[in-house]
Amino acid sequence: MRTWDIFCKVIDNYGDIGVSWRLARSLAHEQGSRVRLLVDDLAAFQRIRPEIQPDRAQQVCEGVTVCAWQQEAVFGEPAEAVIEAFGCTLPDVYVAAMATRIPSPVWINLEYLSAESWVGAHHGLPSPHPQLPLTKYFFFPGYTRQTGGLLRERDLLARRSAFVQHEIEAYWRALGLAAPVPGEWRISLFAYENPALAELLDAWRSGADPVTLLVPEGRILPQLAKWLGLGALQAGDAIRRDALQVQVLPFASQDDYDRLLWACDLNFVRGEDSCVRAQWAARPLVWQAYPQAEGAHHDKLEALLALYTEGLEPPAAQAVRDAWRRWNGVPGAPDMAACWAGWRAQRDVLGAHAAAWQARLADQPGLVETLVEFVENKRPQAV
Numbered sequence: 001m002r003t004w005d006i007f008c009k010v011i012d013n014y015g016d017i018g019v020s021w022r023l024a025r026s027l028a029h030e031q032g033s034r035v036r037l038l039v040d041d042l043a044a045f046q047r048i049r050p051e052i053q054p055d056r057a058q059q060v061c062e063g064v065t066v067c068a069w070q071q072e073a074v075f076g077e078p079a080e081a082v083i084e085a086f087g088c089t090l091p092d093v094y095v096a097a098m099a100t101r102i103p104s105p106v107w108i109n110l111e112y113l114s115a116e117s118w119v120g121a122h123h124g125l126p127s128p129h130p131q132l133p134l135t136k137y138f139f140f141p142g143y144t145r146q147t148g149g150l151l152r153e154r155d156l157l158a159r160r161s162a163f164v165q166h167e168i169e170a171y172w173r174a175l176g177l178a179a180p181v182p183g184e185w186r187i188s189l190f191a192y193e194n195p196a197l198a199e200l201l202d203a204w205r206s207g208a209d210p211v212t213l214l215v216p217e218g219r220i221l222p223q224l225a226k227w228l229g230l231g232a233l234q235a236g237d238a239i240r241r242d243a244l245q246v247q248v249l250p251f252a253s254q255d256d257y258d259r260l261l262w263a264c265d266l267n268f269v270r271g272e273d274s275c276v277r278a279q280w281a282a283r284p285l286v287w288q289a290y291p292q293a294e295g296a297h298h299d300k301l302e303a304l305l306a307l308y309t310e311g312l313e314p315p316a317a318q319a320v321r322d323a324w325r326r327w328n329g330v331p332g333a334p335d336m337a338a339c340w341a342g343w344r345a346q347r348d349v350l351g352a353h354a355a356a357w358q359a360r361l362a363d364q365p366g367l368v369e370t371l372v373e374f375v376e377n378k379r380p381q382a383v
Contacts, residue, residue, distance in 0.1 A: 002032075002080055002081065002372075002375075003034045003081070004024070004079050005036045005078060005081075005082045006020055006023065007069065007090055008020035008039050008069075009086075010040060010041035014047060015272050016086050018048055018254060018273035019085065019151060020037060020039070021254070023083075023371075025062055025153075026151070026154075027372075028064050029062070030153070030154050030368060034079075036064075037064050037065070038075075042068055045066070049061060049254070050253060052066065078098045078101050080105055080379065081105060082105045083110050084109050086110065087109055096132070099129075099133055099134055106378045106380075107136040108136070111138055111140045115300070115306070116300060119147055120147055122138060122140060123140040123142065123146060124137060124138065137374070143307055149365050149370045151366065151367040152276075152367075156280055160258075160262050175249070180265075185265050185266060186212050186264045186266075187267070188213075188260050188261060188266075188268065189214070189268045190269055190274055191220045191270050193219060194223070196329070199335055199336040199337060200339075200340065203336055203341075205241045205243055205244040207344075210243050213244060213245065213247065214249055215233075215248050216250065216251055216252045217235055217248065217250060218251065221234075221248065228241065233248050235251075258281070262283070265351070266286070267285045269286070269287055270289075270290070272290075282357075283351070284350040284354045286327050288328060289301045295329075298330055301330070309321060312349070313349065315342070315349075316346040316350055316353065319342040319346045319350065320350070322339045
């Protein structure tokens with residue numbers, strides 16, 4: 001049985017632990033592997049996986065051994081495959097132990113997701129350790145067959161299909177909402193702070209279509225509360241402003257967030273994990289890239305835009321480009337009122353495109369399968 005150690009440092013916003021957990025769970029459930037997930041912030045992990053107990057040094061969750069990655073941690077023998085998620089630095093004592101293991105582990109640096117063209121050329125490249133007999137390999141998730149693919153569970157699309165066909169009405173009732181009325185938009189909002197938010201809310205408030213905005217607790221709530229003229233917002237709050245109904249949801253577990261994405265007509269998402277899950281939801285999305293200094297994230301935005309709008313009719317492609325660019329602060333993009341008018345006009349086209357995009361991605365190997373094959377090919381054999 002293959003063994004895996006996955007190291008994760010929670011830097012910000014739960015995306016890193018979200019990806020690491022999905023990967024660990026899939027390796028355990030789908031590949032029959034023994035997996036340890038070593039996390040430096042179990043309290044953050046608990047937000048997306050409520051059964052995690054932050055004060056425990058070791059616990060088992062869905063077949064994965066979850067360990068607190070602390071300064072004094074004792075790691076034991078390294079696994080056959082070792083993943084440092086998103087370039088987190090492995091402990092020196094652990095790397096030294098890797099060098100004495102025979103055969104040595106396959107060491108993977110799981111990189112951030114990007115649609116940029118250079119990713120395919122760098123995927124799988126080796127990086128020999130300067131002193132020890134170890135080699136680290138760079139593994140890039142991505143949107144083409146020249147990369148590691150996207151993370152998804154084997155049954156993800158089947159679960160989504162069953163939800164949409166049989167469970168969505170019960171889902172709305174559980175949120176205290178009636179079924180959508182004709183012409184209504186159900187929109188999820190998961191975002192970093194954003195200067196374009198107020199003008200988007202203004203467009204929804206004064207628009208011809210009713211909009212129900214579903215907002216999980218998170219960083220955007222103070223800005224949303226300010227626009228509403230309130231001191232604060234919390235889960236359970238429901239506020240109407242003309243055509244716009246705002247409903248605040250509890251911070252969502254991963255499974256709950258998936259269902260929200262599946263249910264909505266449009267999803268505003270941020271970072272890496274929620275962006276990928278929104279694409280698997282087969283619903284239109286507006287992506288907010290993680291902001292970087294000097295607008296460096298705009299290159300990532302444009303790369304994904306180019307892929308995502310490929311084959312779209314020009315008006316629909318322009319609607320996507322305008323909304324994504326304005327939401328990410330790209331200079332020269334029209335204001336959100338104009339973006340929303342363009343999006344509304346392309347509603348049906350963009351809905352069909354989202355489903356076709358999901359099918360296109362699903363036709364490629366997933367990240368877990370690609371990663372397992374890569375590790376098997378690189379695994380040294382014992383003498």
